[in-house]
Amino acid sequence: MKRLLDLGLLLAVVAGVVAAFAYLQLDLAGLFSADSLRQMGQYAVRFLQPDLSSAYLASIARGALETLAMSALGTLLAALAGLLIALPAAGRFGRAAEALARLLLNALRAVPELVWAALMVLAAGLGPNAGTLALALHTAGVLGRLFAEALENTPPEPAQAIRLAGGSRLTAFLYGTLPGVLPQLLAYSLYRWENNIRMASVLGFVGAGGLGQMLYVSLSLFQEAQAATVILAMLALVLLVDICSSQLRQRWLKA
């Protein structure tokens, strides 16, 4: 019986793949024909001479810094907002607040960064401000949920002890709960920052600043040399972040 079911599943998958190709009517033969391959080759060749003039490299550096700043501030805002929403979401202010906060977090998280960016470009105009806000909104949803889980899992005794000794709720949170969860909150935030650097470099495609916007503009103006430089800069940024984070992780995990 299980065999039969597995076979049916396999057939369904194959049928799905065939249906996908049939629906899209991809002209793969035309795509990989000599003529079209030559055209694509000609297009690709124009990327082989990146613009490495110092003036352009300076503007690339500015774009990269802008991307970094967007991701850092977006993550910081998200961590603050996430913590604010995580408190009710962890059930500290009653059932109704918990349900409401969780709904809010889910909604923030479900919309991808790029969609938020497109919306924020409408709301706040073109430029890195929109990108920062978009990152902050989506990341607040992600971090808020993780923070809420961390808050729920932390032992309540230290905070209770402070409350019993007459401390205020704020003092109990700051000196009883926060020290226990802070390392975890920081680790989550840094991890999301890493993700956001990658994301920030492509948010510009909808006009939200950073390296992405430079790439979009230079591709639209058919400046392939400049576009190639931006792509190289994006790759360098991502690889740099990867190396730094894996180094830091190794060092910190060992300690």
Added chain:
Amino acid sequence: MNPPSAVARDPAALPRLLLTLLALALLWPGLALSELNLAVLWQADNLATMGKFVGAFWPPAHDADFLDLLLTATLQTLAMATAGMALALLIAVPAALLASRALSLSALTRAGRPAPWAQALRWPVRGLLIVLRSVPEIVWALLFVRAVGLGPTAGVLAIAITYSGMLGKVYAEIFESVDQKPTRALLLAGSGRLAAFCYGTLPNAAGELLSYTVYRWECAIRASVVMGFVGAGGLGQQMDLSMRMFAGNEVASLLLTFLALVLLADALSRLLRGRLQ
């Protein structure tokens, strides 16, 4: 006796203050670079436009023409993700076989470490996989839209390229992570490498391989929605168009469809992965 205030007794206050000041000093230039300005959102004219846009969200667009369009876009998104994954597998599986150390003949007699020249031959394949996956799919989509025109073809190619890099790397690692003894026994007994892979490695690795592939398919659906924003077809392209036309009700329908699609893919992927255990 008067209890001293909690703040005065905090022994870590000074280092905390200094750390905060340091972080602020580092972030200050970032504030200028990112042009962060929350007040923009509360400017009267921005509020008015946004209010009008969001106000139009309810009721979501549901006239027959738009629903037809929505269905086409949704099917296109699903088909893009599926076709892209199928093409990615065509590249990923051979590349993973080439890049993995699990099928190394020279490793058999060297305690699991392939000869240096054999590792050197694997590096070009690994390098190719790194290049394929380190450019984000949306950048590939942007490039392909210019090379092959607007529409789902660009999205399919972008998914195929990025995901072949990711799948190839992970497959190669999975091949190496399962028990190597059956494969080695087969290789030492003189079987061909492909046969040793099919009968030695694959039975152990199949569950993990399939579950990762299904998970990636789910990611591909999300990615293909987003890629539409650069003109690669599907829901994203429709969303971009509706946003440019300031049609709040259409954007609301599209967002709802997107959420439903993601939930559906999530459920389906959980079901499939559950069956594998």
